Amino acid sequence: MIQFIPLGGAYEIGASCFYLNIAGTGILFDCGIHPRKSGLEALPNFDLIKELPLDFAIISHAHQDHIGALPFLIQRFPHTIIYSTCQTKEIADATLHNAVNILSQNSNSEDNLKIYTHDEIDLLVRSIHGINYGNVIKLTGIRHSGSHEIKLSFHDAGHILGAAGILVEYADKKIFYTGDINLSDQSIMIGCDLSGIKNIDTLILETTYGSTDSGKLGTWNSETERLTKFINKALHNGGSILIPVFALGKTQELLALLFEQMRKGKLTETNIYTGGVGRDISHIYDRNRYITRRGDSGLLLKEIPQQNIFDVEDLNHFKKNPGIVLASSGMMLPGTTSFKLLGYWLQQKNFSVCGVGYMDNETPGYRLMNSKTGDEIRLTEFSELKKVNCKVERFFFPSHSKREDLLKIVAKVNPGRVVLIHGEEKSKNWIGEQILSKFNHIKVNSAGNGISIQF
Numbered sequence: 001m002i003q004f005i006p007l008g009g010a011y012e013i014g015a016s017c018f019y020l021n022i023a024g025t026g027i028l029f030d031c032g033i034h035p036r037k038s039g040l041e042a043l044p045n046f047d048l049i050k051e052l053p054l055d056f057a058i059i060s061h062a063h064q065d066h067i068g069a070l071p072f073l074i075q076r077f078p079h080t081i082i083y084s085t086c087q088t089k090e091i092a093d094a095t096l097h098n099a100v101n102i103l104s105q106n107s108n109s110e111d112n113l114k115i116y117t118h119d120e121i122d123l124l125v126r127s128i129h130g131i132n133y134g135n136v137i138k139l140t141g142i143r144h145s146g147s148h149e150i151k152l153s154f155h156d157a158g159h160i161l162g163a164a165g166i167l168v169e170y171a172d173k174k175i176f177y178t179g180d181i182n183l184s185d186q187s188i189m190i191g192c193d194l195s196g197i198k199n200i201d202t203l204i205l206e207t208t209y210g211s212t213d214s215g216k217l218g219t220w221n222s223e224t225e226r227l228t229k230f231i232n233k234a235l236h237n238g239g240s241i242l243i244p245v246f247a248l249g250k251t252q253e254l255l256a257l258l259f260e261q262m263r264k265g266k267l268t269e270t271n272i273y274t275g276g277v278g279r280d281i282s283h284i285y286d287r288n289r290y291i292t293r294r295g296d297s298g299l300l301l302k303e304i305p306q307q308n309i310f311d312v313e314d315l316n317h318f319k320k321n322p323g324i325v326l327a328s329s330g331m332m333l334p335g336t337t338s339f340k341l342l343g344y345w346l347q348q349k350n351f352s353v354c355g356v357g358y359m360d361n362e363t364p365g366y367r368l369m370n371s372k373t374g375d376e377i378r379l380t381e382f383s384e385l386k387k388v389n390c391k392v393e394r395f396f397f398p399s400h401s402k403r404e405d406l407l408k409i410v411a412k413v414n415p416g417r418v419v420l421i422h423g424e425e426k427s428k429n430w431i432g433e434q435i436l437s438k439f440n441h442i443k444v445n446s447a448g449n450g451i452s453i454q455f
């Protein structure tokens with residue numbers, strides 16, 4: 001019997017952390033922080049496993065909602081052995097340093113959180129075991145009482161560089177955790193590789209876009225054409241375009257997309273601005289271009305002409321030199337570069353903001369994308385009303401599977417049971433109902449934080 005307990009991320013996107021107890025061996029899938037919460041509130045509930053064995057933490061990818069709490073896990077459970085793909089280990093170096101910066105800015109003294117130094121993060125990253133896609137490793141916990149070994153392997157999830165679905169095999173049981181998964185191609189990443197995933201007993205499935213009606217959304221290619229036309233018009237009107245992006249994943253995908261459209265002569269040649277961690281991560285994408293699956297392994301992101309956002313001292317520069325700014329964070333969270341630039345952008349009539357990725361409810365990006373030119377909006381609950389003078393346009397360049405693609409993954413993997421995670425209640429409801437109506441033999445569980453399931 002296998003025990004499964006979500007410590008975070010069961011019904012939301014944030015603090016993903018899922019515990020498995022397999023015959024006395026304790027395994028965590030992911031260990032993330034919540035992007036909109038601060039201090040202890042942002043962490044998974046480690047108290048839920050204080051009496052239980054914990055031996056291994058397996059990280060699916062390096063987005064902060066999947067890896068950001070790792071330093072705090074190691075503080076509490078220092079003996080935990082960590083595994084990820086080699087690429088996730090490489091990217092973790094950038095994202096974990098960043099996570100510590102954010103948590104130390106936001107935590108208050110009552111939380112009693114030990115803030116890590118950058119030297120300690122260096123040591124933590126060095127301790128991660130980087131594993132190649134497809135390689136099988138064997139795990140045995142200190143209190144393992146089973147008569148079989150546990151086998152673990154990573155499978156390309158097509159979400160961002162290094163992202164993996166995690167296959168765990170024990171005796172005759174197979175469990176597959178999708179992490180964040182994308183069935184469709186992006187500009188750089190190509191869709192997930194499920195070739196080794198067969199006869200699964202339990203599929204632990206993310207449901208990010210379960211409540212998003214894909215019928216209203218275009219394809220990656222049609223959205224590329226629409227974005228290109230929109231930017232051409234904005235540049236023709238003398239305005240700059242701000243595209244809020246996650247430093248990891250969306251920055252590299254949009255950079256490749258814009259460059260390709262310029263190379264084809266479809267997009268007006270103009271300055272592209274990038275900066276910060278996003279640039280460091282682009283170099284990691286470049287270094288791994290021949291050893292990971294991708295659309296065009298000849299593309300070198302560092303060779304795409306880019307200006308550094310942080311070299312711009314006076315924001316009026318963007319009036320005199322219209323261009324495209326790729327700035328993190330993707331959800332325009334307070335304190336980030338995209339949020340700071342937005343204050344200036346809102347005042348400019350011929351400027352534009354293009355949303356391209358996932359935006360959590362009530363984030364400044366979400367509030368902006370649900371407004372139009374001429375509206376007065378609050379970017380955060382407590383901030384003052386500001387008039388939206390610029391243009392606002394929403395595009396859809398998903399790095400997660402559309403909901404119909406999630407059902408295709410279920411059909412392909414053909415599990416006996418699906419456990420739904422990483423989505424709002426309405427997203428999980430849509431996916432759960434569809435699975436029950438289309439596949440008679442599949443049991444469905446909607447996971448809840450702190451609620452144990454046996455399978």
Ligand SMILES: [Zn+2]
Pocket residue numbers: 061063159180
């Ligand atoms: Zn992710």
